[in-house]
Amino acid sequence: MDALCCLKASSLPLALAAICILIGAPAMAEELSTLSLDYYDKTCPAAQQIVRKEMECAVRNNPRNAASILRLHFHDCIVQGCDGSVLLDDTITITGEKTASQNINSLIGFEIVDRIKNQLEGECPGVVSCADLLAIAARDAVTLAGGPYWDVLVGRKDSKSASLELANTDIPNPNQNLLTLTSNFLGKGLNVQDMVALVGSHTIGMARCTNFRERIYGDFEATSHYDLTSKTYLSKLRSICPESGHDNSISAMDYVSPNIFDNIFYESLLKGEGLLNSDQEMYSSLLGFETAELVKLYAADSISFFKHFSDAMVKMGNITNPEGGEIRKNCKFVNT
Incomplete structure (x- = not known):
């Protein structure tokens, strides 16, 4: 992809547009390599059905599991590409990514991945990668x-x-400004x-108190309309997340429909009520x-949001x- 095309330079200040020119877009994002839709058709034809069945069970048991798996996939792909690296435990020879600043006490759902992997290994041992498992599960999480829905190309290696x-530097954090996020x-x-x-x-x-404290004691009042609804919402947030302590208390980032994948989240941004500074x-x-x-656009048109997402x-x-x-035979460890 031509680096000059990834932003409309005319719609941004020169400083922001220049990022696109200087950084460019790595070819690996466009390069499909060996990924295909039929990669497991002969070696493990039941792979996607197995993942779907386990995800249905997980989301039925706890709707929050959908967001957990989707986030795991994002945090995996942002570091080294979609390769299952986020799933690795620390060992004598490997320091994993689970203790990174944006992962520790935050990422959950690893037991769901392990459960799916066990089912896949029982059906077709040594065939389906953990990275592919996560990509398929993330799609199913969203649809559930x-x-x-989107077709997931498969064939990734772990x-x-x-x-x-890289996990500490590349994963976006909730207090970054737009220039840094875009970069x-x-x-x-x-x-x-x-x-x-x-x-x-x-x-x-869901977001942890430590990730939205700066926002609710910072410019929340300035960005919101600060009408009765906003005041009530802010008061609730501050009760969940005091100025000190309760770092692991959580709040939904879409307080209207937290378990439904819709476009209401963008309406909260229009009202200046985004929970995270970065949002x-x-x-x-x-x-x-x-x-x-x-x-x-996304607040007004859910079809456009779904398509672009x-x-x-x-x-x-x-x-x-x-x-x-x-x-990998076990998503937590490299093969021996």
Whole structure:
């Protein structure tokens, strides 16, 4: 993809547009490598049905599991590509990514991955990668929550390594500004539209107090209409998350329909009530000419949001680890 095309330079200040030119978009985001729709047709034809069945059970037991699996997939793909590195436990020889600042005390759902992997290994041992499992499960998580469907290309390999350093630097954090967020996404070959659409996954997400404290004791009042509804919402948030302590208390990022994958999340941004600074930046930032227009579009048109979200998930899922890898027998550990 031509780096000059990933942003409309005319719609952004020169400083932001220049990011696109300087960073460009890595070829791996567009390069499908060996990924295909029929990769397991002969070797494990029941793979997708197995994943779907387990995800149906997981989401039925706890609707929050949909967001958990979707987030695991995102945090996997942003570091080294979609290679299952986020699933690795620490060992004597490997330092995993689970203790990264944006992962520790935050990522959950690993037991669901393990359960699915056990089922797959029972059906077709050593065939389906953990990375593919996660990509399929994330799609199913979204559809089970009422969101869009997309075809998942498969054939990813599981990495034999992880990178705590990249997890700490590459995964977006909730207090980043729009310039930094855009730079991070462009660095992965994901453009502004991809970024704003992918943020919509927060429609079924939960956030920890430590990640939204700065927002609710900062500029929440300034960005919101601060009418009775906003005042009531802010008061509730502050009761959940005091100025100190209760770091692991949680709140939905879409307080209207937290278990349904819809476009209401974007309506909260229009009202200035985004729970995370990084989310509200999409609409309120002085640099956000293009992002604000996308927020308005998605708030008004769920069909456009679903289409752009699906496209962005496919694009993100196609980011592969150029070093290749293996098919892990256990998603927590590399093969011995």
